Amino acid sequence: MSIQNNKYVINLDVDGGDNAPSSVLNGAELYLKDNQNVRFNLYGRKSIIDFHIKNLPLLLNFSNIIDCEGVIDGNLKPTEAMKKEFRHSSLAKSISSLKNQPLEATVSSGNTGAMMAYSKVFLRTVENISRPAIASLFPSKNHPVCFLDLGANSECDENNLYDFAIMGSIYYQILFPKSTCKVxxxxxxxxxxxxxxxIQKTHELLKKSKLINYNGFIEANNITDTENxxxxxxxxxxxxxxxxx
Amino acid sequence: MSIQNNKYVINLDVDGGDNAPSSVLNGAELYLKDNQNVRFNLYGRKSIIDFHIKNLPLLLNFSNIIDCEGVIDGNLKPTEAMKKEFRHSSLAKSISSLKNQPLEATVSSGNTGAMMAYSKVFLRTVENISRPAIASLFPSKNHPVCFLDLGANSECDENNLYDFAIMGSIYYQILFPKSTCKVxxxxxxxxxxxxxxxIQKTHELLKKSKLINYNGFIEANNITDTENxxxxxxxxxxxxxxxxx
Incomplete structure (x- = not known):
């Protein structure tokens, strides 16, 4: 995230997700009540944002509006989302803007498939990584656990899973620099x-890897109670x- | 299950599972306190069963002991379990006995892989069904839900999944004869x-099937709150x- 006047800049896909745009805008206002270290770029239909933002004084102060056209429905296929008519949607524009502003971030609760497609096409993956993954931090008794992939790739081979292990390790070490990052x-x-x-092939790859601190298999009943x-x-x-x- | 003198006959794999044999024998005694409609065949090492059963008066009355040799460890591979030296184990004998007593049942909390291997080799599957599955009833807000496969087959194609839909429907209709059996x-x-x-290929097979009352996809967050x-x-x-x- 870039820091302009000591502020992080976050792009919000205002038209994405259940109960959008009010849930997205209200959420941003709620965040600003406790933290004013952020400036939001609000991607969405300007007339609708203007209507809602009147009652959100903090957001009015800490945001820019970027006018967009068309809404990505939750059922739209990723291939459909790539069509010209959706290139000016809030989701497409909020992601493509990252190409020139690589230190900002986009937050969306909209169509996951379209989000992955735009990210892959507009931003591309890091060299040698073929697929993006969805990661989240799960609570566990010992420390937060980075769990991935949570739904970006419904079919994966051993190389994808190996890549996820590397991406997860790097992500975790950025968040918690002192960690040992057991995978x-x-x-x-x-x-x-x-x-x-x-799974067996991935196990062999991970055992051999010098980049990863591999700790073997884990069963699902141990996700919230793990040393990893x-x-x-x-x-x-x-x-x-x-x-x- | 066969009924001898109005009693169901259940084979127990006394040597199988965590804390065996005491957990298995104590569990049977516990069951008999409330229900005496069962006769247990206790498969295990007779000397060990004799030692424990002295303190279990109901089980002493409602069981036969079938002496077995060798114990199937939880880590034993299914292919290893098929070797001659394990054919006289409690798990092997309690399952193979079903071949001649098809109306009885065997209960084991031992090595799942070995149990599946013995079941498939000794008992074989029903015609046109290539693989057995592990099914269990999950609680849901509306009614119990039969969930399968829970771990017998770590790789399945669309035909296996279609077979599971049929097996699940038949099993459910036996347990709850008045049910509509939505899958x-x-x-x-x-x-x-x-x-x-x-998943996509299975979806097509199930949609076309006249044997199954197919109701489409379900997400994991709806397992305990389903019409299916x-x-x-x-x-x-x-x-x-x-x-x-």
Whole structure:
């Protein structure tokens, strides 16, 4: 995130997610009540934002409005979202702006598939990383646990999972610099022979890696009670675990 | 289950599971305190059962002991379990006995992989069903929900998942004869396009099926609040969902 006048700059996809735009704008106002270290770029339909923001005095002070056209529906396919007519939506514009402002961040609770598609096409991944992943911090008894992928990739091979282990480790070390970053792989048992072919292949890759502090398999009942810092899984399984929890 | 003198006959794998054999024998005694409609066949090492059963007066009255040799460790691979030296174990003998007593049942909390291997080799599956599955009833707000596969098959194709839908429906209708047996497929979203290739192929098979009352996708956050009666998934995902819950 860039710091302008000691402020972080966050792009908000005002049209994205359930109960948008009011939930997004009210959430930003709520945040500003406790923290004024942020400036928000509000991406959305200006006339609608103008209508709501009248009653949100802090947001009025700490934001810019960037007028957008068209709304990305939650059911829109990622391939559809790439069409010209959606390129001026709040989601598309708030993400593509990061290309020239690489230290800012975009927050959206809108269509996940479209968000991943825009991110991949507009921003591209880091060299040697083929797919982005969705990560979140889970509470655990010992420390927060970075859990990924939570739904960006419903099919993953061992190389994707290996990449997720690296991305998770780097992300965790940025958030908690003193951490040792132990990585574990989500599996249906802790014994060596457990799991499917891709899990077994990933296990071999991680064991050999000198970049990762690999700690073996973890079972889902230990997610909130683990010595590990990063838990790696494919986006299908991760999403099921997240929503079951 | 067969009924001899108005009693169900249950085979217990006394050597299987954590804290065996005492947990298994104490559990049987506990059951008999409230229900005496059962006769247990206790499969295990006779000398050890004899030692424990002295203090379990009901079990002493309502059971037979079948002497077995060797114990199946929790870490033993299914292929290892098939070796001659384990064929006289409590798990192997309690399952193989069902071949000649098809109306009895075996209960084991031991090595799942070995249990599945013995079941498949000794008892075989029903015609046209290639793989057994592990099913359990989950509580939901409306009615119990049959959830399968919970871990027998860590890799499944669309035909296996279709078979699970049929097996689940039949099992549910035996337990709750008046039910309509709505089947849903566990997925990471409820929209048509969601999920991986196998999920999409299974969705097509289930939509076309005249044997199944298919109700579409279900997300993991709705497992305990569903209109459906059967939830189908592969054994990897099912096991992760079960252990996360």
């Amino acid at each position: 574990s792989l989500l599996n249906i048992g802790s014994e060596e022979l457990k799991g499917n072919t891709i 810092h990063i838990i790696v899984t494919d986006g299908f399984t991760g999403n099921i675990a997240l929503k079951t929890a | 849903s497929l566990l997925n990471i979203g409820s929209e048509e396009l969601k999920g991986n290739t196998i 009666h059967i939830i189908v998934t592969d054994g990897f995902t099912g096991n992760i969902a079960l252990k996360t819950a």
